[in-house]
Amino acid sequence: MTTAARPQAVFILSKFPCYDEVFILRELYALSKEMDFIIFSLKKPKDRVVHAEAEELMPRVVYVPYLFSWRILRAQWKVFWRFPRRYALALVKHILGNLRSPEFLVKGLVFFPKAVYLAQLIKERHVPLMHACWATYPASVAMMASEITKVPFSMTGHAHDIYMDTTHLKEKINRAAFVSTCTESNKDYLMKIAPDCPGERIAVIRHGLELHRFSAPEKKGNSVFEILTVGTLHFYKGFNYLVDAAGILKKRGFKFHVTIVGGGALEQDLARHIRLFGLEDSVTMTGPLKQTEVIPYFRKTDVMVLMAQSRWHWGIPNVLIEALAANAAVITTRFGSVEELVRDGETGLIIPAQDPAALADAIEKLCRDETLRLRLANAGHRFVTESFDLSKNIHAFRERLVQSARATQVP
Secondary structure, three states: OOOOOOOOEEEEEEEOOOOOOHHHHHHHHHHHOOOOEEEEEEEOOOOOOOOHHHHHHHHHEEEOOOOOOHHHHHHHHHHHHHOHHHHHHHHHHHHHHOOOOHHHHHHHHHHHHHHHHHHHHHHHHOOOOEEEOOOOHHHHHHHHHHHHHOOOEEEEEOOHHHHOOOOOHHHHHHHOOOEEEOOHHHHHHHHHHOOOOOHHHEEEOOOOEOHHHHOOOOOOOOOOEEEEEEOOOOHHHOHHHHHHHHHHHHHOOOOEEEEEEEOOOOHHHHHHHHHHOOOOOOEEEEEOOOHHHHHHHHHHOOEEEEOOOHHHOOOOOHHHHHHHHOOOEEEEOOOOOHHHOOOEOOOEEEOOOOOHHHHHHHHHHHHHOHHHHHHHHHHHHHHHHHHOEHHHHHHHHHHHHHHHHOOOOOO
């Protein structure tokens, strides 16, 4: 981003770059080819692995410390001197809107000085729009900065950020120029949270892929049946059930290889679990990988497994979209909005969330019935091609941003 260019938007994230948020990174990277913008990161990340696209976007990122810094203190003084009433109202509205959640209240107050700094940045750079990439603290900061500057804000609601705690969510939806979300069921849910919000202001814009990067049109079966799972190693991803299923398959004499891509808190526990079953030769853990390193695994695998636990999952996991884009069959569980993508027996298989035996049966079934596996994979691939093309979806998102930026601003 050149310093002379006028940014067309500020995107607010909890932290950037974030290893787990590849879907947001893809959208921002695609938008960076069409518009100038600033990324306002509320926290500095500590991830060991940084995707190549994130490295390219780093010149656009703004970090500021918390309260005890000259930049923050100077912003408080300048903004309060220019807009004392707006400054006070933004603070009071945050407090009143978050009284029922001590966590949201306190963390929002911690971020308030950064919201004021953002307000100053927006005024100085004449930015016409803010977009919060999550409905929690990024949206809180956007709404506070908007209260001060009268510059409109929009936001995206994904999953845990709209389901786990709805504190102040209704107000954010009603105040936003528009709200984007990635599934139809999410839109229905948000409209129930804020029934007075016009339906056209909540847009379903699915996460997209550069489909050609995943495509494996001449995909052939492997000599050993390849099973893949991808994600941060948390208990709610259900990796332990896949390892249990692998133990069952080994006892049956089934020839297979499992690859677990990702890092996280359960890495050592899973490694012990694998050793307990004597699966060291059949299960490989790669640790965290960059997106460019993960794609070949999607292209190679015969089946992608995600044993997601419904209590902690919403929306449509992007790893399932990526697998279908690569012409892999998928096996998953029933949760959130997943059936907008995976229809049991049509575009994949859905099994009980805590049943390793059912998973083992499903894997063996897809291995022995190649016709079924290819039919499911091809049907899922067609649906992903129609609905998750990044260039189409990012165009719709950009049009919404442009429309919102035209909203009247108060000086």
